[in-house]
Amino acid sequence: xxxxxxxxxxxPLVAPELIGKILVRKLDDLKLIRGIxxxxxxxxxxxDPASHAYRGLTPRTQVMFGKAxxxxxxxxxxxxNCLNVVTGKLGEAEAVLIRAIEPIDGIEFMRKQRKNPIKDxxxxxxxxxxxxxxxxxxxxxxxxxxxxxxxxxxxxxxxxKVQRKVVSSSRIGIRNGFDKKWRFYDEESQFVSARANIIxx
DNA sequence: AATATGATCTTCT
DNA sequence: GAAGATCATATTT
Numbered sequence: 001x002x003x004x005x006x007x008x009x010x011x012p013l014v015a016p017e018l019i020g021k022i023l024v025r026k027l028d029d030l031k032l033i034r035g036i037x038x039x040x041x042x043x044x045x046x047x048d049p050a051s052h053a054y055r056g057l058t059p060r061t062q063v064m065f066g067k068a069x070x071x072x073x074x075x076x077x078x079x080x081n082c083l084n085v086v087t088g089k090l091g092e093a094e095a096v097l098i099r100a101i102e103p104i105d106g107i108e109f110m111r112k113q114r115k116n117p118i119k120d121x122x123x124x125x126x127x128x129x130x131x132x133x134x135x136x137x138x139x140x141x142x143x144x145x146x147x148x149x150x151x152x153x154x155x156x157x158x159x160x161k162v163q164r165k166v167v168s169s170s171r172i173g174i175r176n177g178f179d180k181k182w183r184f185y186d187e188e189s190q191f192v193s194a195r196a197n198i199i200x201x
Numbered sequence: 202a203a204t205a206t207g208a209t210c211t212t213c214t
Numbered sequence: 215g216a217a218g219a220t221c222a223t224a225t226t227t
Contacts, residue, residue: 041219050219060212077220078210097219128220173219
């Protein structure tokens with residue numbers, strides 16, 4: 001399990017290192033849902049016009065200003081939740097958005113969470129889809145991902161491939177801050193988000 | 202293959 | 215009141 005030391009750094013540094021790591025979700029019945037992170041985006045605070053924290057602390061962005069290694073889950077477009085991990089030093093308002101995942105374990109569960117027949121490629125290739133597949137909602141906002149008993153955390157890969165070809169681009173779905181190349185993804189993965197493919201083509 | 206639209210919630214102006 | 219770190223479906227090229 002990744003420790004707080006890993007998260008307590010500048011988000012554009014943490015985001016590319018999360019590619020290839022394993023997101024793990026523990027359900028009530030002790031079932032394990034696992035997948036490889038293949039796409040992330042870094043956000044910072046007052047210097048990043050694309051960030052929720054750009055205009056300072058608000059009720060929604062409160063956890064971004066807190067300790068690293070905490071989940072920041074927000075609700076967007078009236079429909080979807082998105083999962084971030086808080087990074088940086090205390091008070092710095094940084095986070096990494098998890099944008100796409102390659103499912104490994106609990107695929108049948110994920111399929112049920114989403115829409116029943118659905119291709120493996122479409123289970124978690126987008127931030128809203130990840131939260132559906134992994135049963136993540138705002139109840140998990142503020143959760144500490146570095147505690148042993150946490151129902152959600154990030155692991156080092158074990159049997160999975162460790163070396164990834166990580167490349168960067170502009171972030172997706174934002175109007176400002178296009179100059180920053182803070183979206184990172186595994187160039188060889190088929191599981192990156194669908195919207196990314198549309199925009200970059 | 203590209204573009205449009207509906208769903209409909211939260212936050213900040 | 216408008217915009218938003220989205221997604222699925224429908225409609226048009």
